[in-house]
Amino acid sequence: MSIKDLAIYLSSHLNKNGIETVLSGGACVTIYTNNKYMSYDLDFVLLSHVLPKKIKEAMRKVGFREEGKYFKREETSYFVEFLQPPLSVGEEPVKEVWKIKEGSKVLALLSPTDCVKDRLAGFYHWNDRQSLEQAILVYEENPVDLKEVERWSTNEGMINKFELFKENLEKRKSEVKI
Amino acid sequence: MLEPLFKSEIKEKILLYLYTHVESYPSEISRAFKFYINAVQNQLLNLEKGGVLYSKLKGKVRLFGINPRYPFKKELEALLEKTLKFIPEEEKEKYYRPRLRPRRTGKPF
Numbered sequence: 608m609s610i611k612d613l614a615i616y617l618s619s620h621l622n623k624n625g626i627e628t629v630l631s632g633g634a635c636v637t638i639y640t641n642n643k644y645m646s647y648d649l650d651f652v653l654l655s656h657v658l659p660k661k662i663k664e665a666m667r668k669v670g671f672r673e674e675g676k677y678f679k680r681e682e683t684s685y686f687v688e689f690l691q692p693p694l695s696v697g698e699e700p701v702k703e704v705w706k707i708k709e710g711s712k713v714l715a716l717l718s719p720t721d722c723v724k725d726r727l728a729g730f731y732h733w734n735d736r737q738s739l740e741q742a743i744l745v746y747e748e749n750p751v752d753l754k755e756v757e758r759w760s761t762n763e764g765m766i767n768k769f770e771l772f773k774e775n776l777e778k779r780k781s782e783v784k785i
Numbered sequence: 786m787l788e789p790l791f792k793s794e795i796k797e798k799i800l801l802y803l804y805t806h807v808e809s810y811p812s813e814i815s816r817a818f819k820f821y822i823n824a825v826q827n828q829l830l831n832l833e834k835g836g837v838l839y840s841k842l843k844g845k846v847r848l849f850g851i852n853p854r855y856p857f858k859k860e861l862e863a864l865l866e867k868t869l870k871f872i873p874e875e876e877k878e879k880y881y882r883p884r885l886r887p888r889r890t891g892k893p894f
Contacts, residue, residue, distance in 0.1 A: 676834070691835050695856035732853035 611638045611707070611714075613685060614649055617669065619712035624665040627654040629694050629704050630716035631725060636741045638707070639719055639749050644741050649687045652694045662689055696724040697731075697763045719749035724759050727772060731765040743775055787868055795820055796828050797868075798880070800851075803838065804865040805881040808850040817880060837861070 608616075614630050621628055630638075633646030663673055671678040671687060678687040694701045701721055707714045717725055722745050729738030745751065753773075760769035787797040798818055803809055811829060815822040829849050832838040839852040851858060869881060 693856060697854060698856055698859065700856070728854050 608683070609642070610634050610646065610649065610685060612709075613683070614638070614716070615707060615709050615712050615714040617649065617687065618651070618714040620669055621651070621665055622713070624661070624668075626657050626662060626665055628652060628689070628715065629654065629701070630714060631690065631694070633741070635717050635722040636726065636745055638716065639722055640741075640744045641748070643744055643748075647685050649685055650690055651687065652690045653692050654694060655692060657689075696721050697728050697759065699759065699762065719745055720752045720755055722749075723751050723756055727756070727760065727765075727769070728763070730772070731760070731763060731768050739772060739775065742772060743779060746776060747779070787864070793828065795824055796832070799825065799828055799832070800837075800861070801865055801868060801872075801881055803849060803851055804862060805869070806883050807885065808848045810846045810848050 614634055618628060618630065628651035630649065631652050632648060632650035633644070634649045636644045637646045666673070666678045666687070669680075671680045676688060678689075679685075694704075696717075701717065703718060704715045704721075705718045707716065716722075723742045726738045726742035726745065729735045730742065746753075756772075757766075757769055760766055760772075787800075788794055791797050791800070795818075798820075799814055802814055802817065811822055811826045814820070814829075815825040829838060829840070833840050833849065836852060836855050838849050839854075840847050840849045842848075851862070855861070869877065872881065
């Protein structure tokens with residue numbers, strides 16, 4: 608089962624059990640880049656406070672056991688984590704989420720633009736180059752509002768690092784042309 | 786001072802300690818305030834779970850700090866900064882004024 612299929616399945620199951628979530632983090636990068644970057648972490652942001660017992664019970668129904676901060680199922684290599692609300696990228700709340708539908712099942716996840724911001728936050732605050740690379744990969748394969756990313760970066764006080772991101776995008780474009 | 790908000794003296798002191806020390810670990814915090822280490826660990830883990838703190842392993846030590854990606858970081862830090870203004874000078878000197886700038890190896894203190 609791919610991470611996308613698992614995310615859709617879990618999201619719908621959680622929703623049926625009264626737990627509303629939005630997928631965030633590396634799993635969104637995997638989905639938006641068609642597995643060019645492989646994540647094994649499914650980070651679901653809770654849209655409201657949910658009792659841990661309720662989450663545990665819902666996850667148990669689909670064979671996931673709690674191991675520390677994560678939920679794990681024996682025959683899969685994926686880890687599921689639930690993050691506390693609010694759904695945010697950096698300092699700002701997420702205003703719009705994207706949805707992927709498969710039959711009657713629906714997965715709510717960060718939009719490509721918010722996914723880029725989410726990855727850039729990792730680069731901005733932790734200096735994590737892997738996060739920068741992931742932001743570039745998502746940008747290259749999806750409709751991303753660069754002006755919005757620039758506005759957000761300015762608000763985060765990270766315009767210099769945004770310029771670095773843009774330089775990397777330009778460099779990548781010229782490499783592709785060659 | 787923030788106990789009515791945080792409902793815990795330990796939580797308030799942990800946050801002030803991390804705000805002023807940038808990063809720390811459970812045994813250092815428990816030693817500084819003479820709190821039980823389990824109580825400190827529980828509060829740190831709860832704050833991490835809520836997204837307020839991050840943690841990372843450095844060697845064998847798990848360091849905690851205020852999460853730069855916490856959406857209310859700026860507001861929380863403003864609150865902690867204001868709290869510091871109300872703390873007696875002696876207490877501030879004892880707990881919340883560490884030397885953060887580097888000191889070259891071999892240079893006497």
